[in-house]
Amino acid sequence: MKSTDYLDKDYEYFIKADLDKYIGKYIAIHDGKVQTCGTSLREVYEFMKNKYPGIIPFITQVQTGQAMVL
């Protein structure tokens, strides 16, 4: 498997960034920023596949902070 150390940076950005404006949306993180956001996972995945074909995309749906009991 190719090096994926970029995922470490993507994850660090995800942890530190204030993503409130994206609540409910899917975002892809890479190169120290949110690359794209959208309402569907596929749309965000396709964007990343086209822009960065060689990487594993780091994608998440930004969750609200409201209390959760699962």
Place this chain on the structure above:
Amino acid sequence: MENCYHFEFKYKAVKWIADGDQEKRIHEVRRPVAVVLLTGTNGIRIAEPFLLDSGADNSFIKYELAELLELKLSDNTVKVKTAGADIEVYTSHVEMGLVHGNGYCEISKDAFVYVFQKEKQDVPNIIGRTPLFDKFRITFQQYDDKVSLAFMEKVMARKMAGK
């Protein structure tokens, strides 16, 4: 990507204001997450932060994710009990691993997962005790805002070797 046996993930902090709060007080929750690498039956790989839930018997993924990875879903839904209410979910299997930086550790090539129904949009992907807790020693350190996971086979091998 190297094989890895120890992972450490930081908690994700999220701020929010309660609906209808005139004083707009800001609350903050911190949640343990782990970066899970999923591989679909179509070969698509995607890294997603999953909520680590020691109270969940199993793992749950969103319908859109199962769809993107072209996972085979059960024909019928099954009922699962949650704290709020019973929910109907599909069942499926997916290849899962933990990823952090250059390290990778397979959780399962064929992990059993529940798949939320399509209309369940506002739910997180959850990794529960099966399959994760069966293979890793997991220490939640909320005070330090981190969770650590040690792959047990590797830990045992090191102990046996006296390291």
